[in-house]
Structure formats: structure tokens, C-alpha cells
């Protein structure tokens with residue numbers, strides 16, 4: 392088994408990690424599941440529902456050193472994206488907020504797709520924000 396704190400390989404019957412002293416009465420999955428719940432508490436509703444099972448699975452078996460990468464990502468708030476879309480969508484500001492600069496520029500220069508795209512985005516932008524967050528998270532923990 393692997394120490395959840397320092398990653399050291401240790402015998403299965405150890406009560407404490409010989410390297411760092413961490414108590415090992417809990418399994419690695421248990422330990423990670425707590426961290427995962429903490430993660431989703433601070434990033435509530437920021438990922439697409441349909442990707443949640445896959446993301447949970449990835450986080451449950453995430454290596455120790457990848458957690459900081461998962462936390463370092465600047466996740467976008469879907470609600471803020473919607474508000475931006477409402478007030479400045481025709482200038483593409485909502486897409487810029489999501490880091491989708493090409494889409495933002497096209498939207499800006501077409502005045503929000505002649506108004507049509509701006510209206511459609513009101514319905515799409517929260518989902519787009521969640522998908523962007525999921526992509527960034529998966530990229531961060533794959534690297």
C-alpha cells in the first residue's frame with residue numbers, strides 16, 4: 392500500500408508510515424474521498440452533472456502531488472458567467488470570462504452574432520462554464 396501523506400510504499404500491516412509517521416488506519420480511498428468532498432464543497436456546482444461520476448472517479452484515485460494542481464486551476468463561476476452574459480454578452484465578455492478568447496472576439500465583432508448568439512448564450516453559458524472547468528481540471532491533473 393501507499394502512504395496517503397508522503398506516497399511511500401509500505402507494508403500492508405503497518406499502523407504508521409515509517410517515513411512520515413502518518414497513522415494508516417484509513418485507506419487511501421477514504422482519505423482521498425474526504426479531500427474530494429472538500430474540493431467539491433469549495434467548488435460547488437462548477438462541473439457538468441454528466442461528467443461528475445467520471446471526475447469523482449479520477450479524484451478518488453488522484454496522486455498526492457496532483458491535488459495542488461487541481462486546486463490551482465482558476466475555476467469559473469457559472470452564475471457569474473450568466474450575469475456577464477446578461478449584461479455584456481453582445482460584446483463577447485462572457486466568452487472572454489471563460490477564457491474562450493476566439494469565440495469572444497467573433498462575438499464582439501458580430502455584436503453577439505447579430506443579437507441571436509447573445510440570446511442563445513444566455514441558455515448555454517452556464518453549461519459552457521462548467522465544461523470549461525471540467526476540461527481545465529482534467530488537463531491539470533493529467534499533466
Ligand SMILES: [Zn+2]
Pocket residue numbers: 394395396397398399408409410411412413
Ligand atoms: Zn508517509
